[in-house]
Amino acid sequence: MDEQALAGVRILDLTQFEAGPGATQLLAWLGAEVIKIEQPGIGEQGRTSSVSPGGADSQHWLHLNANKRSVTVNLTTSEGQRILHRLVGSADVLIENFAPGVTTRLAADHATLSRLNPGLVYASIKGFGAGRWQDFPAFDPIGQAVGGALSITGEPDEIPMKPGPNLADTGTGLHAVIGILAALHQRTRTGRGQLVEVNLQDSIVNMSRMAFAKQADSGRPATRTGNRNLLRSAPSGLYPCAPGGANDYCFIYTSRAPGRGHVQWTHLLDVIGRADLAGDPAYATPELRRDRADEIDEMIAAWTTTLPKIDVMETLARHGVPAGAVLDTGELAADPDLRARGMVFEIEHPERGLIQLVGMPIRMSDSPTSYAAPPLLGADTEDVLATALGLSDRELMELRARGVL
Numbered sequence: 001m002d003e004q005a006l007a008g009v010r011i012l013d014l015t016q017f018e019a020g021p022g023a024t025q026l027l028a029w030l031g032a033e034v035i036k037i038e039q040p041g042i043g044e045q046g047r048t049s050s051v052s053p054g055g056a057d058s059q060h061w062l063h064l065n066a067n068k069r070s071v072t073v074n075l076t077t078s079e080g081q082r083i084l085h086r087l088v089g090s091a092d093v094l095i096e097n098f099a100p101g102v103t104t105r106l107a108a109d110h111a112t113l114s115r116l117n118p119g120l121v122y123a124s125i126k127g128f129g130a131g132r133w134q135d136f137p138a139f140d141p142i143g144q145a146v147g148g149a150l151s152i153t154g155e156p157d158e159i160p161m162k163p164g165p166n167l168a169d170t171g172t173g174l175h176a177v178i179g180i181l182a183a184l185h186q187r188t189r190t191g192r193g194q195l196v197e198v199n200l201q202d203s204i205v206n207m208s209r210m211a212f213a214k215q216a217d218s219g220r221p222a223t224r225t226g227n228r229n230l231l232r233s234a235p236s237g238l239y240p241c242a243p244g245g246a247n248d249y250c251f252i253y254t255s256r257a258p259g260r261g262h263v264q265w266t267h268l269l270d271v272i273g274r275a276d277l278a279g280d281p282a283y284a285t286p287e288l289r290r291d292r293a294d295e296i297d298e299m300i301a302a303w304t305t306t307l308p309k310i311d312v313m314e315t316l317a318r319h320g321v322p323a324g325a326v327l328d329t330g331e332l333a334a335d336p337d338l339r340a341r342g343m344v345f346e347i348e349h350p351e352r353g354l355i356q357l358v359g360m361p362i363r364m365s366d367s368p369t370s371y372a373a374p375p376l377l378g379a380d381t382e383d384v385l386a387t388a389l390g391l392s393d394r395e396l397m398e399l400r401a402r403g404v405l
Helices: 019-029 078-088 110-116 140-146 167-190 200-207 209-218 263-271 286-291 293-304 309-318 329-334 336-340 381-389 393-401
Strands: 010-014 033-038 069-072 093-096 121-126 195-199 236-240 249-253 323-325 344-349 353-358
Touching (some): 010 019, 019 033, 019 093, 019 167, 033 078, 093 167, 110 121, 121 167, 140 167, 140 200, 167 195, 195 200, 236 293, 249 293, 249 309, 263 309, 286 293, 309 323, 329 336
Parallel strands (some): 010 033, 010 093, 033 069, 093 121, 121 195
Antiparallel strands (some): 236 249, 249 323, 344 353
């Protein structure tokens, strides 16, 4: 196997829940050694975020912590803090997403650790950036709310709606990874580490740039348009398909093709058996079709309801019309293409047996990804501390007896 892109990079993971663990899992998939520092006997809070049979680690935790090593260290003790400080000496990156003020109490703040290792890249994930809300707690839905995502999601005359994916957590984790990789690259030139700061609100604002573009065009705050994109054209929306189940829909969207005019619209008319409207001046422009959106939706639905959603999607796509079936998690978990490219994979877990997880979304020609099961709490404590710090078996036993490990 070719060496992975981040082979030789050591990351200390002091994160919990989703934004941080998602970021460090991605770095682990890229080949970094990720050492997850956890509280003895308890572990990261995500391990128990949902009820699991026999007290096993939660599915929430399993889906965010593959390919990592788990080391238990009680950072509330002075001995535990000294162990962390020694580990920092050989680390390239430390990432944390504690509540504001916690790292200072644990002697794990940037000022302290950068003095111990000037080359350390220290990544910090918070709910808010500097300002009046910087000390406020936040989770994914809070970040989505204050970043603007809820205000542009939902039907026009209904209440704001939280998007289904955890956009704030996942998006912030991805922004953190980008910052960490950039800082590591800069360190090759300067020899110095730096502080990388990201937060949920800023990440959602960044991901909502097209809403700001709409505001710039209209002079008014962007509004909710549901599944329609009425600022551009019709059709744009969900259309019911056979046999009428909860997710039996297909999203269909047409736009003006560069240099080809309204070819998507005319191809759509051909597919649904309404080629007679191709030259009708009442539908000649995106603006006119937008004004007839309800009529167009009924016309398309009359066709889509006769076919399964996959047939609708594939038929339209083969004729150059953008369309996407609404796939649920069960369908995606069984999708042969996703499984073939490792986006969904199965692996043996020491407590749960064979488990299915979501995999690495990035493909690199010279850095193939392999998968390892999420670690049991403290599974790597002795090995890491003996190898990285040279602690003897006796020292490890004494530290465990004092509740440090």
